[in-house]
Amino acid sequence: MAGMSHDFRKLRLDRVSRSFGLHNALRDVSLEVARGEFIALLGPSGCGKSTALNCLAGLLPLTGGGIWLDEKRIDPLKPEERGFGMVFQNYALFPHMSAEKNVGFGLRMQGRPKAEIDDKVAKAMALVRLGEQKHKLPGQLSGGQQQRVAIARAIVIEPPLVLMDEPLSNLDAKLRLEMRAEIRRIHNLVGSTTIYVTHDQDEALSLADRIVVMRDGSVRQVGRPDELYARPAHADIAEFMGYRNLLSLAISSIANGTAEVGIEQGILQGSLLGAAKPGDTAIVAIRPDDLTPRSNGPIRATVNSAEYRGRDFYGIATTAQGLELFFRSEHKVSAGEQLTLGADPARVLVYPGEARPAAS
CATH class of the missing domain: 3.40.50.300 (P-loop containing nucleotide triphosphate hydrolases)
Structure with missing residues (x-):
């Protein structure tokens, strides 16, 4: 037929x-x-x-x-x-x-x-x-x-x-x-x-x-x-699409679609996707590729491990309060090294809600 x-x-x-x-x-x-x-x-x-x-x-x-x-x-x-x-x-x-x-x-x-x-x-x-x-x-x-x-x-x-x-x-x-x-x-x-x-x-x-x-x-x-x-x-789609850093953080301010969230001693800015108000808990999503060492980065963290992938180094770092972060560095980094990490606000997404606990 x-x-x-x-x-x-x-x-x-x-x-x-x-x-x-x-x-x-x-x-x-x-x-x-x-x-x-x-x-x-x-x-x-x-x-x-x-x-x-x-x-x-x-x-x-x-x-x-x-x-x-x-x-x-x-x-x-x-x-x-x-x-x-x-x-x-x-x-x-x-x-x-x-x-x-x-x-x-x-x-x-x-x-x-x-x-x-x-x-x-x-x-x-x-x-x-x-x-x-x-x-x-x-x-x-x-x-x-x-x-x-x-x-x-x-x-x-x-x-x-x-x-x-x-x-x-x-x-x-x-x-x-x-x-x-x-x-x-x-x-x-x-x-x-x-x-x-x-x-x-x-x-x-x-x-x-x-x-x-x-x-x-x-x-x-x-x-x-x-x-x-x-x-x-x-947020669940962001996680599946490679945003490995999903952090539950409090929104401190919102203006013109941009949210500021506090992360320990620093402030991150990102695009707000959804309805929220200052004081709400949000899920902050960042790709490892976009979280990089910066001289004025708002996040202080200690490198746990890093591996070379042909052009850049990809690593895992932990903040003083135990937040685990996946990041990229153009330069060699080593376990125990102290970094200040940051990301372009356009590459940071902020969703209303609270991140699920990481699987053990």
Whole structure:
């Protein structure tokens, strides 16, 4: 059966829910995706992102809500009736079939003529730069090559939607970087719409047009990568997006969206995100990259440890009252050294509320 129209305008998830017994894996998830977008579903393990993808694919039925492709409701359709392309974490290639046979499998299941299959497979293999490997079995290919075969198989049917479930998690660091670029290149060339599941913030930031951050089966924030990186809407998103310093501090003053918070003998300034007043406890979030030694830094701390990471030193320091801070230094620092640390106010975020205790 041929897939649905590649030229849809909008995919819409309308209050989608999925329960497993008493466990709600998805809770009223609503999202609109325009044709041609690259959307990353981002979140920690168990947040519901893979469940959402499997519901889109038709591998899991919904227990609430609906999924629409333009004016057509598609959640009652079987997976093969939706005609979506799927790329799995473990590639899911047939070990006894050559690369080109794997790529052409979906077309053969659709009953396409042999000449059409041969032509489309050749173009897809060329697109993923594997034309010379087409006769090899999956076991004769590297992990990166196998993943390219899986991508070619997903796109060769010209699907309205390509779904990718943590496709790079089994690759080493170097291959992951290479395949990131390949996935985005192929997405741009094909003009497909891609929904990409990952727990890796760097992948989401580098690949996606928009990122959907999920937690406990719900959507916490949707935004462009630069928005998510610079101004997470909630403290828990900030923590997940790399703001490792989450400090419970009292607000001393607020003016023009900037809050001043006291930290032991010093004062930090940051952007206030949310409603608060002087005297309230706030969560102050700072990335380690942004907290650096400064001659006039407001935070006095003692270095516990530091490691060299190729250009800069990254370390952990403790204040007199026991606050543990993650920081970066352009110059070598050593355990026991006294530092004064600070951060640009534009890089400090202040959220109403109180930080959770650090896990022991």
